[in-house]
Amino acid sequence: MKVSIAIDGPAAAGKSTVAKIVAKKLHITYIDTGAMYRAYTYYCLEHGIDCQDEAACCAVIDEVNIELLPGDKVLCNGEDVSEAIRTPYVSSQVSYIASYKDIRLALVEKQREMAGRKSVIMDGRDIGTYVLPNADVKIYQIASVETRAIRRYDENISKGIDCTLEEVLEDVRKRDYIDSHRDFAPLKAAPDSVLLDTSYLTVDQVVDAIIEIVEEKMGKEVLTLNG
Ligand code: CDP
Numbered sequence: 079m080k081v082s083i084a085i086d087g088p089a090a091a092g093k094s095t096v097a098k099i100v101a102k103k104l105h106i107t108y109i110d111t112g113a114m115y116r117a118y119t120y121y122c123l124e125h126g127i128d129c130q131d132e133a134a135c136c137a138v139i140d141e142v143n144i145e146l147l148p149g150d151k152v153l154c155n156g157e158d159v160s161e162a163i164r165t166p167y168v169s170s171q172v173s174y175i176a177s178y179k180d181i182r183l184a185l186v187e188k189q190r191e192m193a194g195r196k197s198v199i200m201d202g203r204d205i206g207t208y209v210l211p212n213a214d215v216k217i218y219q220i221a222s223v224e225t226r227a228i229r230r231y232d233e234n235i236s237k238g239i240d241c242t243l244e245e246v247l248e249d250v251r252k253r254d255y256i257d258s259h260r261d262f263a264p265l266k267a268a269p270d271s272v273l274l275d276t277s278y279l280t281v282d283q284v285v286d287a288i289i290e291i292v293e294e295k296m297g298k299e300v301l302t303l304n305g
Contacts, residue, residue, distance in 0.1 A: 079303055081285050081296055082212075083198045083288075084205035087219035088265065089250045090178070090230035092276055096219075096284045098150075101199050103289065103304050104193065109148040110146060110191055111202035111209070112172075114185045116163035117144045119153040119172040129171040136180045146192070166234070166241050169249050173256035176203075182262055197303055205255050206268035215292050216271035219284070226250055295302070 083100070085093045094110055101108035103224050119129060121142050127134045145153040152160045162168070175181060182204075189209050193200060200209065206216035221229075227247040257265040267273065272291050276284045292300055 079197075079296070079299060079305060080195065081214050081292065081300055082193065082210055083199040084210050084216045084268070084271075084293060085199065085201040085219055085288075086097045086203055086205050086207070086212035086217070086224075086265070086267065086271070088226065089253045090226040090233075090246075091219045091221050092226075092229060092284065093219050094280065095281055096288060097201045099259045099281070099285045100288050100292075103285070104197070104199070104292070104300060106197035106199055106303060107192075109189060109198055109200040110150070110152075111185070111200060111205065113146060113150075113152045113160075113163060114144050114188070115172050115181075116168050117152050117159055118142055118181060118185070119168050119175045120159050120163050121154050122175065123168065123171065129174040132178050135175055136178055137179060139180060139184050144188070158214045160239075164237070165232075165239065166245060168179065169253070170290065173253045177256060177260040177262070179262040186263075203265040204263035206271050207266060208263040211268075216268045216272050216293050217288060217291065218267035218271040219276055221277040223247070223254070236263050 085097050087093055098108050122129050122135050129135060143155050147153060149159060152163060153160060175291065186209050189200065193210060206213055227250050229241060231241065231243045231246045231248065274284065274287060
C-alpha cells in the first residue's frame, strides 16, 4: 500500500523530529524539504551572493545540486553540509531564498521526483497545498511561538550551536512572517489538513496522534507498510 503524508507548519514546530520517527515506524521515506532551501542558502552565502538579491540568487540555479541521503545527510554539490545548514546565520537568510519562485520551482520538481512512487512523509511549508496536493494525509502542526523558540533553542544548545533564546524567538517570528506573506506557495494550512496543536504534547504524543490520523484515513494495515 502506498501512502503519502504531508506535514506543514511554522518554524520549529517539531515537524522534522516527529516526521523522522513516523517514517521509521511506518517504514517509509522521510523527505526534509527545509533542508533543501537551507542548502541552497548555504551555497549562496559561501559564494558571496546576497540572499536578498533575487536575480543573483536565481542566476545560480543550474550550479546547485542538492541531494538528501539516508541518515539525514544533506549534500550540496557533493559536499556534506548537514551541519552547516543549521547555523543561525543560514536560518536568518533562508526565508529570502525560499520566497523566490524560480528557486522553489526547481526544488519542488526535485521533491516530487524524490517522492515518485514511494511511500513518503514530507515536511515543509507548502507540501499539502502545493508540492503534494493529493497527499493521503495532511497535517498542519502548530505550537505557540514561545514554545517553538524554546524547542529550537534547546536543540541548538544540545548541538553546541551558540545562540540566545531572544535571537531564536526573533528568527522564528521573522521566518514565519516572510514564509506566510510570500506570493508563491506561502505557508498556510491546506483546507483538508488536520490541525495538530503540539504546544502541550510530548514528541511521543505527537507521533501517536499522527499515526492515529494516518490509521483512521488509511486503515490499520498502514503499520505493515513495506515492513
Ligand atoms: O526546521 P525549521 O522549522 O526551522 O525550518 P525548515 O523546515 O528547515 O525550513 C527552513 C526554511 O525553508 C523555512 O523557514 C522556509 O523559509 C523554507 N521552506 C519553505 O519555504 N518551504 C518548504 N517546503 C520548506 C522550507
